[in-house]
Amino acid sequence: MYSFKNDYAEGAHQSILNKLIQTNEVQQAGYGEDDYTKEAKALIKKEIDNPDADIFFVSGGTQANLLVISSILRTHQAVISPQTGHIFANETGAIEATGHKVIGVPTANGKLTATDIETTVSQYGLRPHVVEPKMVYISNSTELGTIYTKAELEAISSICKQLGLYLFIDGARLGHALTASDNTLTLKDIAALTDVFYIGATKNGGLLGEAIIFNNKELATYFDYNLKQRGALLAKGRLLGIQFQCLFENNLYFDLAKHANAMAAKLTEAFKAKGYSFLVESTTNQIFPILPLTLIKELNEHYDFFTWKAIDDQHAAIRLITSWATRENIVDEFIEKIK
Amino acid sequence: MYSFKNDYAEGAHQSILNKLIQTNEVQQAGYGEDDYTKEAKALIKKEIDNPDADIFFVSGGTQANLLVISSILRTHQAVISPQTGHIFANETGAIEATGHKVIGVPTANGKLTATDIETTVSQYGLRPHVVEPKMVYISNSTELGTIYTKAELEAISSICKQLGLYLFIDGARLGHALTASDNTLTLKDIAALTDVFYIGATKNGGLLGEAIIFNNKELATYFDYNLKQRGALLAKGRLLGIQFQCLFENNLYFDLAKHANAMAAKLTEAFKAKGYSFLVESTTNQIFPILPLTLIKELNEHYDFFTWKAIDDQHAAIRLITSWATRENIVDEFIEKIK
Amino acid sequence: MYSFKNDYAEGAHQSILNKLIQTNEVQQAGYGEDDYTKEAKALIKKEIDNPDADIFFVSGGTQANLLVISSILRTHQAVISPQTGHIFANETGAIEATGHKVIGVPTANGKLTATDIETTVSQYGLRPHVVEPKMVYISNSTELGTIYTKAELEAISSICKQLGLYLFIDGARLGHALTASDNTLTLKDIAALTDVFYIGATKNGGLLGEAIIFNNKELATYFDYNLKQRGALLAKGRLLGIQFQCLFENNLYFDLAKHANAMAAKLTEAFKAKGYSFLVESTTNQIFPILPLTLIKELNEHYDFFTWKAIDDQHAAIRLITSWATRENIVDEFIEKIK
Amino acid sequence: MYSFKNDYAEGAHQSILNKLIQTNEVQQAGYGEDDYTKEAKALIKKEIDNPDADIFFVSGGTQANLLVISSILRTHQAVISPQTGHIFANETGAIEATGHKVIGVPTANGKLTATDIETTVSQYGLRPHVVEPKMVYISNSTELGTIYTKAELEAISSICKQLGLYLFIDGARLGHALTASDNTLTLKDIAALTDVFYIGATKNGGLLGEAIIFNNKELATYFDYNLKQRGALLAKGRLLGIQFQCLFENNLYFDLAKHANAMAAKLTEAFKAKGYSFLVESTTNQIFPILPLTLIKELNEHYDFFTWKAIDDQHAAIRLITSWATRENIVDEFIEKIK
Structure with missing residues (x-):
């Protein structure tokens, strides 16, 4: 059958396995200080045209989501997500387990609109009796396979800036969105329009791994501590570095x-x-x-x-x-x- | 140099890389339901002579520690650890981040004694103004390279049973303990004397991975939920299964x-x-x-x-x-x- | 104006102030071990006809809600609430701050039905990728002033038992529900049909205080620890005891x-x-x-x-x-x- | 006997009871927006000579401690406390329950020294594998009845500034410290030398209540949200306001x-x-x-x-x-x- x-039914692209074998006996520093991780970060920074981005590699999507959200939000702040969003529907309350409410917004096709965001925020005015919505979480492509147009993402980014919200894109399937026949966005656009996003390897040729990219560097100040505290810092960070080094060479x-x-x-x-x-x-x-x-x-x-x-x-x-x-x-x- | x-400066034992290549194109179920994970579990169960054990594979030691402790303890309960213990000294407050106090006990050589445990528990009697010590955490080998003798572990296990404490062994370097020249314990003994322990692959030939083994099955009732909630459930669980399948074949x-x-x-x-x-x-x-x-x-x-x-x-x-x-x-x- | x-715009019923004055100089044990607290508990137990209930007094409704829910649920479990429910809409994410998702269910008039509960639970089957709904939270009277009939509460209680859910009633305005012209429930019924509920004094004549009543005693095993850990244990518990002693004397x-x-x-x-x-x-x-x-x-x-x-x-x-x-x-x- | x-064996000073009676029927806004709370804050601001302080009233000491610490620290940060400190020894892991490690430092007489602080911080350099000490918690008077001299507190305050640590004083018995025969500190000094501290009423004539005073206003930005989220915001805030209004009138x-x-x-x-x-x-x-x-x-x-x-x-x-x-x-x- x-x-x-x-x-994610198969292993990894052959080039990744080859690189694992070829580098296997080279001694490297642990915890993401290895050469492959550094090279992978350089490749991604070039691709998004932002030498100042802060990049971290983690093992999976739920881990990326809970790390990003819990490290950015203050205790009383909440994140807005489509009701089909992975953090709302499919992560066993991972975000709530870090103390934050996920405000689920119904959508027709998995896509949040700028208007949805504005309406939602307007419902949370009764300070201090309600949470403060402070971040917007969307996925591109969404859990229903749909994608955001450049105009849609610009509108979302703009309303987020206006309302003081951080914009975070779950890119577990970002490659699929950016190569869709009707796509109007580039990786550079994604980086320019968000505070933080990630690029998923697990569902696109890697054994594991998501690359978290902070375009808003200030939000990453303590992220290294958070990585370790949540059990996400691999001793052999080389394993993650190699995935992204291979995936971001030669397109x-x-x-x-x-x-x-x-x-x-x-x-x-x-x-x-x-x-x-x-x-x-x-x-x-x-x-x-x-x-x-x-x-x-x-x-x-x-x-x-x-x-x-x-x-x-x-x-x-x-x-x-x-x-x-x-x-x-x-x-x-x-x-x-x-x- | x-x-x-x-x-953890090198990659993995060659047999693991070989197996990754050999199985790469075989479609497998995700989230640890793959064949290699099943076979690895069977090998470990045989090794510890406990067909009823519940086994889960995760990526690293801090992740294993925080998952085990937070999934077993109730909100007001605490874990006793040597002050040199990894959870007390080297995990960025990972256990506290899940809400639990780690009671650090000074030791001469990284090893906790049955008497240490008894004394510590006796200091936490003023219910409800103090936490309830409910678990003992030790490492074998310890962070100082020392190992527990069978007699010492039996004494610890016995006082834990007497005081209603769970016993949890961090086995990031369990292989090194069990093959030390003066070792008197077997993997079977470890399983018989603890409620839960883990076997580390990261520091002994694997790319990553710790095998968490619940000998006290009841404690694992909800562990699958916890794995997912803490971001520890890899989509490609095969990656972890393969590490342990290779490591537990042929000794x-x-x-x-x-x-x-x-x-x-x-x-x-x-x-x-x-x-x-x-x-x-x-x-x-x-x-x-x-x-x-x-x-x-x-x-x-x-x-x-x-x-x-x-x-x-x-x-x-x-x-x-x-x-x-x-x-x-x-x-x-x-x-x-x-x- | x-x-x-x-x-809650005024102080307290005169009898409470009188009792405060009359008892002021009597030395009493702290932390809820005082005579007034004991007498108040006895009065309530008599009123609900359950000598085995476990009763605790706390300062307010949000405190009662977060204490009850976080002390009963395991880390991956969630609570079902009407979307108008206080814990969903008006408590600044207090429940999520303890790590638990609140599943909000839309209702016409603030009242959850047995069917709502059944439908909701059926949507959370994809273990371990979703939370486990394990508790139902309702308010009587609701935040819209409506009340549950005896038949409705029996149906809810019955579906909860069938599905293995705990039933918890927020009784911030329980007195108003039980004395409504069309009410068909007694305090005894409430106790018989729920696992845990509370009786609010703040909104019905007290200076402060909610009486949390565990009819399912097992759920209260560690509640004293939780009270202290969440900062809810008043040194002068007499203050809370006196509120309920006065309110439950002479109807x-x-x-x-x-x-x-x-x-x-x-x-x-x-x-x-x-x-x-x-x-x-x-x-x-x-x-x-x-x-x-x-x-x-x-x-x-x-x-x-x-x-x-x-x-x-x-x-x-x-x-x-x-x-x-x-x-x-x-x-x-x-x-x-x-x- | x-x-x-x-x-805390008796009720409250007579003037407080009198004020409760006298104001009982006056309608007031809820949640700390009442006149008595406002007047109490004005009295305290005058006493500490800081019109810019942000002041909040809560019910008890553990509540004050967990609110202050959890609202200020980021997820990976820890608080340094004497091992005799209430948060380390007597609060059922209340601080850890909010996710933060309490670093316990042994002392001879319950008093932390500037040197203790410096030494402790120097032991937490291995970023990101250890928590970041970011706050110092002391009590005055201490749990052993001892008090800090002005010189000692200045030294502590100075090392905290130098190392980027917040200084927080638990003042459950601050009145007793400031009126001790050998005391050299004023309430004004306390305010000038700390980022945040509180004044306890529970142990000095009030029915309940601690006044939390943020001298470093920036730290209080979201405190109102935190108060509500942790269940500490009393509907009848007037009860707390009245305690402090009476205590800070006429010395x-x-x-x-x-x-x-x-x-x-x-x-x-x-x-x-x-x-x-x-x-x-x-x-x-x-x-x-x-x-x-x-x-x-x-x-x-x-x-x-x-x-x-x-x-x-x-x-x-x-x-x-x-x-x-x-x-x-x-x-x-x-x-x-x-x-």
Whole structure:
């Protein structure tokens, strides 16, 4: 059974494994002071065109989220998130466990708007009886595969500045957003419009790892302490450095994401050709076609995927995820099955 | 400059890298539900002769410590630790950050005694104005390279049972303890005498990873939730599973630790032959010879290590750490230098 | 300007002040071990007909809420609350600050239903990626002045038992609920149907104080430690004991609430007589008449109250709160004004 | 049995009760916005000669400590305290429960020195593996009844400034310190030399209450939110305002403390006259005479007090506490008993 369940079913891109082997016996300093980490940071700084950024590598997305949020917010401050946001819906209360309320805002397609932010803040005026919203958290691409346009992100960034809110982007699938066919943003834009964001490796070719990038350097003053205190500082930081060094050499990070998107686009096209509609329009590596239950059952005999949401007695939306590792011949076979 | 600064300066044992390559393209379930994790757990359960143990793999020692302690203790409970214990001295208040007091007990050589525990508990009687000591944390080997004898651990285990305390062993360097020349404990003993302990891979041949083993299964009821909530659940759990699968096949874990100890013993012998004394007696991979400052300076031109503690105007104790990766020819060269 | 803004604008019922004076020079043990506290507990136990209940007195509602919730829930567990619930809307993230997510459920009138609870729990199945809902929090009367019927509370209690959830009632205004004209519950019922609840004195004749009552004794095992740890244990516990001793002698608690309700009912009747409608139907001491803005402006010249919610260009709902101390002659004057 | 066990065995000074009665029916704003609170703040500002201070009233000492420390420190920062300090020894891990390590420093007599502070900070250099000491907590008078001289406090204040540490004084018994026969400090000095401190009412004539005074206003920016979030904001803030209004009119606060000290001095003199020695020299309201066990037994038949510490087979130190309410005739009777 081939799996379209997620984008972390395989190991890592071959170049990462090669680099692990090639560097294995070289002694290096621990705790992120190794050469590979330094080189990886340099590559990312160049890519975002900000030599002053502060960069830290951690193991996973929930860890990145809780570290960033808890290290920036003061005890009474809260973060605004779409209700579909990973921190609101899928992280076992990780943010609340650090003491902060996540204010969940309903959205149609996983995307928060500048207006949503303004309205939410206006509801938290009764100081000191309510939390102070102080950060906005969004994901790009979102948990529904949708992406933010440059205009949308500029509007969000602008309202955040106006209201004194920090803007934080969860980039677990940032590569997929930035290489989507209808994308209008660059990594440089992301860096220019946010206070802090991260670039995920786990879902785009790495064994593990997220690169947290503070464009607002002041917010990173104590981040090293926080990393250690939350158990996120790997003794062999080289493992993380190597992931990002490989991914940010030769455009690999974007090429891998492009492949994932292309595989999803192929599937999307095939569904559309058969007249199927979608729960939400997506140009990235997560798609949500609405299919007859009979077809879902049939596909399930050969492929592993989530049935996302019942639509009616006869139909449900499924979620298919492609990745850097998805084999095109299997996608073609899958398409044959739905024809 | 060759480094004797720590035991995490190199990558991983070759068999681990081989296994990463060999399994790389196999699709696996995420979040620790992969086959390698399952096989690794089975190997460890066999080794400790407890099919009922609950086992979880995490990335590092501080993460293991904060997860275990915060998931077991109720809000008002505290953990007793030697003042040299990693959780008391070297983890940036990671335990306190989860809400729990660490009661630090002074020791001569990094080892807590049954009497220390009894005395400490007796000082916390004024309910509800004081915390309730409810767990004992020790490391084997300790941060000073010393190890617990079977009799000592039995006495500690017994007083813990008598006083209703959980016993938790930090095993970041457990391999080195269990293969020390004067060791009297087995991994099976460790499992039988504790409620929970962990086996460290990071400092003994793995890229990363600690295997947390709950012998007292009841304490693990909610541990999966905690793993996720604290950001410790890797999407690609296979990475951790593979470390332990390799280390617990063919006795590798013990062979690697034995090598590290042998290298340290060679150095110890050479220092003794020259009449140097030690800050503390150690039979594991951390040694603390007291040397003339002139010799320290000379050695420092060729080798990297910590100067641990000033002794007098002319002498200081240094710390040398050997590992699974320490090359014997370099140790021999080092010995030549001190002759 | 007479205030209908809240029910804590005056000091305390005279009998409490008298008792403070009369007992002032008697030496008593500290930290809630005094005679008045003991007597107050005995009176409450008798009233709820449960000699085995565990009772603790604290200073205020937010304190009671955070203490109860954080002492009962394990780190990964969450509490379900109406979105209008005080812990969700009005306590500055006090529950999240103790590490727990509050799951907010929208309601029409501030009241949670058994179905709401069942639906919510069904959405939190993806262990370990989501919190575990483990407690239901409701208020009686609610923040909108509405009350639960016996049938409704029985249904809630029953679904909680079935789903393994604790049921906790915030009784900041419990007296007003139990003396409402259409009330069908007794204090004994409340005790029988919940795991833990509290009785508020602050809003019903006391200077301060909430009496937390654990009907499920096991949940109170460590509560004394928690009280101290959160800074809630008053050295002069006698101050709290005296409040409840006075309020639970001679039915005073219920008589005072009845007076508050009667004053609100008088106002309600007057508004109805004039044809005004209400935002929500309430039979307790908080009412929400919808009035023309011109009338609101006029009333505001003589009375202090909150304008709660804009209805249309010409109308808004105001909130009027009466209390044990509300003077009937002023209510009569107010009624004259709206005639 | 007359109690010398503590200084909170009686109610409150008569003027406070009178004021409660006199103001009882006056409607006031809630949550500390009442007139009595405002007047009390004005009185204290005048007393410390700092119109810019930010002042907040809370219920008790542990609450004051946890609020001040958790609202000022960032997540990785720690507070230095004498090992006898209330936050280290007697508050059930209240500070750790907010996430912060308390670094306990051994002292001879409960008093921290500037050198202690300097030494402690020097031990926390290994960033990011250790907490950052960022605040110093001391009590005046200390838990052993000793007091700081002006020179000592100046030295502490100076080293704190030099090392970038905040200085916080727990003033649960500040009145007793400032009226001790050998005191060299004024309330104005305390304000000038600290960033934040509090004045305790609970142990000096109030029913409850501590006045937290931020001399470093910037540290108070969000304190109102914190008050609410930790459950410390009383709806009827008037209760706290009235305590301090009464205590800071007509020098009452100091007169009451002076009485307590005088009663202790009388006892001290009597013990000295009989040749008894003391565990520690104290000029405030807590004294620790070392007495024969036979005499202790005899006294215990008539008086309640703590036996503090065994000295030898025949002797123990007891703790006697006097207060604003201690009756001189009983002290005289007690003295007769030891003659």
